Amino acid sequence: MRLCVLGSTGSIGTQTLDVARERGDEIVALAAGSNLDLLELQVREFRPRVVSVSDALLSEARRRLPSHRVVSDACEVAAAESDVVVGAIPGLAGLAPTRAALEAGRAVALANKEAMVVASHLIWEAAASGGGRISPVDSEHSGLYQTLVGENLxxxxxxxxxxxxxxxxxxxxxxxxxxxxxxxxxxxxxxxxxxxxxxxxxxxxxxxxxxxxxxxxxxxxxxxxxxxxxxxxxxxxxxxxxxxxxxxGPPDMRLPIAYGLSSASNGMTRAGDVRGGPRLARSAPSYSLTGTLEFFEPDFDRFPMLSLAYRAGELGGVAPAVLNAADEIAVDAFLGGKIGYLDMARLIERVLNETSTQPLTWDAIDEADAWARVRALELVADFTRVAGGRA
Structure with a gap:
């Protein structure tokens, strides 16, 4: 199988290459962000035909990989000839390459949840226009997919x-x-x-x-x-x-990745169009299912982010895009020590409260994303001015 891996140096990308290495798949294209050292090792091992890096690293990547075609457009890589495109670029940055792959008629093993979250029916339209297909890679969505095979929705x-x-x-x-x-x-x-x-x-x-x-x-x-x-x-x-x-199944992402790859060519062309793929034998480690399995209702008061996601979905339109953008800014601010842990939900809720209702279009997504990021950064500054960065 010829694979294109978008986000090859991230967690899903590296585990995809583990699976490809075991299965003997051919890697025809890779797209990475800023980890040029790891990308160089991947390129030298798998020898893809085309590689994508960020604009800032383009000159250095071309210097270090002189015998390979290196570009700065992940969409170009996504549309390259392949059997399956693994969409593992995190965040909204993965949306455009996912769209490009589907419009080019590629089968996409989708790990980038943001594409479906913010673009929903637009992604299905892209698949319909180009003949692309989607199989989910997230462990939970792979679980749903496999459970729904052969069932009537x-x-x-x-x-x-x-x-x-x-x-x-x-x-x-x-x-x-x-x-x-x-x-x-x-x-x-x-x-x-x-x-x-x-x-x-x-x-x-x-x-x-x-x-x-x-x-x-x-x-x-x-x-x-x-x-x-x-x-x-x-x-x-x-x-x-x-x-x-x-x-x-065991908590090992390589299992849903492997199924996502094998089922991609027979993947979904529209919402709910669930069809299974072949299960290829692999050397998965043994796993014991002995012990207790527990299930609890989620505590929405302790975890208000879950409520905010449902609310964004109920609002519809560009609200999920606003939610996603505000979350990216909030998480980055928390990791940078600018705001507290609980401030993340407060910040996102305020941005969501100010969201205007707009029909979902590609341009509207870009506009809503840009607005939400600016507004979230303004709120980060406000929160930071409160004692200790706590709102």
Whole structure:
């Protein structure tokens, strides 16, 4: 299989290359951000035909990789000839390359949840116009996808996403003094810094709820979250007759990545168009399912980010784009010590309160994203002026 990996130096990207290395896949294109040292090692091992880096690193990358074609446009890489494009560029930066890949008719194994969160039906329109397909890579959405294969979506009552609860599920009681170092210690998953902070606040789960609505075409009230500390059950489906189906597996992202790659060519062309792919044998480690599996309702008071995500989805239009942009600024400010842990939700709520209702278009997304970032940065400055950076 010929793979293009967008975000190759990130957590999902490096694990995708682990899977590709084991399966013997050909890497035809790579796109990375600022980790040029790791990208150079990847290029020398996999020898892709084209590589993308940021504008700031273009000259240095071309100097260090003189025998390779190096560009500064990830969209060009995304549209390059391949069997599957792995969309793992985090944040809104992954939206344009995802669109480019779909419009070029590529099968996209999608790890960038923001694309579906902020662009929803526009992404499906891009797939329809170019003949592209989508298979989800996120562990929870891969779980839902695999559980829904062969089922009639009209017979689905509820989709249930599980959340580990992160490092602060039960303690400390007061989250006001939580530090970035504490928030980055996830009890289950090994992820990048942004998604780890989002997991600790349950914002990541809120974004997954919005993504589920976009992927499977169900209304938000029929998409629920359960806190499951063991991270063994990744998703459940409740059917109209009262029966449940669940997807179980070890907390290892290489499993959903491998399934996302194998099912991509038979992936979704529209919301809810779930069709399975072949399961390719791989040397997955043994895993014991003995022990207790626990499930809890999420505490919306302790984790207000989850409520904010539902609210953005109910507002519709550009509100999810505003939510996503404000969250990126808030997380960056928290990691930089400019605002406190609880300030992130307060900041996002204020930006969301000021959001104007606009129909969803590509231009409207860009405008809403730009406005939300400016407004969020203004609020960061306001919060920083409060004693200790706490609002």
């Amino acid at each position: 009209e017979e689905v009552d509820t989709l249930i996403l599980t959340a580990s609860g992160g490092p602060f599920r039960t303690a400390p009681t007061d989250l006001a003094d939580v530090t970035p170092q504490q928030a980055l210690k996830h009890p289950t998953w090994n992820m990048g810094r942004k998604i780890t902070i989002d997991s600790s606040t349950l914002m990541n789960k809120g974004l997954e709820v919005l993504e589920a609505a976009a992927l499977y075409g169900l209304p938000l009230p029929r998409i629920r979250v359960l806190v499951h500390p063991q991270s063994v059950v990744h998703a459940l489906v409740r059917f109209v007759d009262g029966n449940f189906k669940a997807h179980l």
